[in-house]
Amino acid sequence: MKILIAFYSRDGDNANTVAENLKNGFSELGHSAELFKIIPSLKATAADYAKMKSIGFENAPPGLDEFDLIILGTPVHSFSPHPVVDSFTRTLTGVENKKFAIFCTSVALAGTTVQSLSGILVTMGADVIGSLSVKSLFELNEEKLKPVKKFPALLIEKMS
Ligand SMILES: Cc1cc2nc3c(=O)[nH]c(=O)nc-3n(C[C@H](O)[C@H](O)[C@H](O)COP(=O)(O)O)c2cc1C
Numbered sequence: 001m002k003i004l005i006a007f008y009s010r011d012g013d014n015a016n017t018v019a020e021n022l023k024n025g026f027s028e029l030g031h032s033a034e035l036f037k038i039i040p041s042l043k044a045t046a047a048d049y050a051k052m053k054s055i056g057f058e059n060a061p062p063g064l065d066e067f068d069l070i071i072l073g074t075p076v077h078s079f080s081p082h083p084v085v086d087s088f089t090r091t092l093t094g095v096e097n098k099k100f101a102i103f104c105t106s107v108a109l110a111g112t113t114v115q116s117l118s119g120i121l122v123t124m125g126a127d128v129i130g131s132l133s134v135k136s137l138f139e140l141n142e143e144k145l146k147p148v149k150k151f152p153a154l155l156i157e158k159m160s
Helices: 014-028 046-051 083-091 113-123 142-159
Strands: 002-007 032-037 069-077 099-106 127-135
Touching (some): 099 113, 099 142, 127 142
Parallel strands (some): 002 069, 069 099
């Protein structure tokens, strides 16, 4: 199967680590996963991104057609998806009937992050088949990455 893992990492740290672990997990199962870093074309605070009508992105996302599953990853910002990921998600085309999964990284409290992102995707016609909330309190160590390493197999099972 072909999987796209599109994510934003504000600090370039936790979401990045989760995305790479997922990619490795899929590859160990014999599936090909491609990472796509969401990069806004201008730097701003999350509050300013949230006020923008649309955020431009440095790199256009690959066409979703060629992927069997798309995973969207976001850092939690004030118990919600980061505004960059919220905006990016709304720009996606070809979402209808596509299978999606979501991951978020937070210190401890993810709030409504998964529900919000899932709501946007479902409204766009996507089929959201799974989600994972990763908490880093106080560091994202091997123990906290265990559910991440199990997530690819769970998703592949749901795909079949
Ligand atoms: C402005 C701001 C708001 C945040 N809001 C939350 C939050 O509501 N709940 C939470 O548990 N962590 C919150 N965090 C922590 C980040 O979600 C967490 O460190 C995340 O893993 C960062 O991912 P990254 O390293 O990929 O950018 C916040 C961090 C910042 C800087």
